[in-house]
Amino acid sequence: QITLKESGPTLVKPTQTLTLTCTFSGFSFRTSQVAVGWIRQPPGKALEWLALIYWDDDKRYNPSLKNRLAITKDTSKNQVFLTLTNMDPVDTATYYCAHSRSHYTGFDPWGPGTLVTVSS
Amino acid sequence: DIQMTQSPASLSASVGDRVTITCRASQGISRYLNWYQQKPGKAPKLLIFAASSLQSGVPSRFSGSGSETDFTLTISRLQPEDFVVYYCQQTYKTPFTFGPGTKVDI
Numbered sequence: 001q002i003t004l005k006e007s008g009p010t011l012v013k014p015t016q017t018l019t020l021t022c023t024f025s026g027f028s029f030r031t032s033q034v035a036v037g038w039i040r041q042p043p044g045k046a047l048e049w050l051a052l053i054y055w056d057d058d059k060r061y062n063p064s065l066k067n068r069l070a071i072t073k074d075t076s077k078n079q080v081f082l083t084l085t086n087m088d089p090v091d092t093a094t095y096y097c098a099h100s101r102s103h104y105t106g107f108d109p110w111g112p113g114t115l116v117t118v119s120s
Numbered sequence: 121d122i123q124m125t126q127s128p129a130s131l132s133a134s135v136g137d138r139v140t141i142t143c144r145a146s147q148g149i150s151r152y153l154n155w156y157q158q159k160p161g162k163a164p165k166l167l168i169f170a171a172s173s174l175q176s177g178v179p180s181r182f183s184g185s186g187s188e189t190d191f192t193l194t195i196s197r198l199q200p201e202d203f204v205v206y207y208c209q210q211t212y213k214t215p216f217t218f219g220p221g222t223k224v225d226i
Contacts, residue, residue, distance in 0.1 A: 037216070039218075046220045047164065049216045049217060049218060060214040061214075061215075063215065096163055100211075103152060103211045103212070104152065104169065105169045105170070106156075106175075107154070107209075108166035108169075109165075109166075110163035111163065112162075113163050
C-alpha cells in the first residue's frame, strides 16, 4: 500500500523560504519510471501543478514559479523536499505531494495535504 | 503551457441522473488525460487515467472517453457521494496542467 504525507510549517512570513517534506512508503525511487509531484490548491480555488522529480533525479518545474522552486529527494529516507523562496500571501494554499507510476497513469495516491498560510 | 478548460463550471443534478463533464486541451495530448474527484477538505482521488482506464477500486458508473483535444467524464447513475468537484489533468507535457474544475451539485 502506497502512502504519502506532507509536513512542514503551517505559517510563514512574506519573503521567507518554505520547505516542505513528503515522506512516503510502499514504493521506492529505485523503481524505474517512479516520480513524486507537488501540487497546490489555494483556498476555494483550483489545483496547480508545481514540480516533479523522477527516479533518475530528472526534475521538472512549473515555469510560472521556476525561479522560486526547487525539488530534491533522499532516496534512502523515502523523502521528497519542495522549497519555495520569497513567499507571498498569494502562495497561501494546501500543498499536496502525490505518487506517479508513469505519465500515462496519473497521480495516485496523494498525501492528505498541508495548509500553508503566508502572513506577517 | 497546455491550457485545460472544463465545461460546465457547475451543474445541478439528481441522484440517479447521468451526467457528462467535458474537458478540452489547447493542443493535442493523445490520451494523456486523467480525471480526479475531490471531496471537501480531502485530497483529490484519481478516477480515470489514460482518458478511459478506470483506476482500481473506482465504481464502474464512472467512465471516460476522448483523445487529442476533447475528453469527457460520464457518471452513469449519480450517487449521493458523487456531488463533489471533478478535475481533469493532462500529463502529456510538463507543466502537467489541471482544468478549473466542475462542481456537481445536488
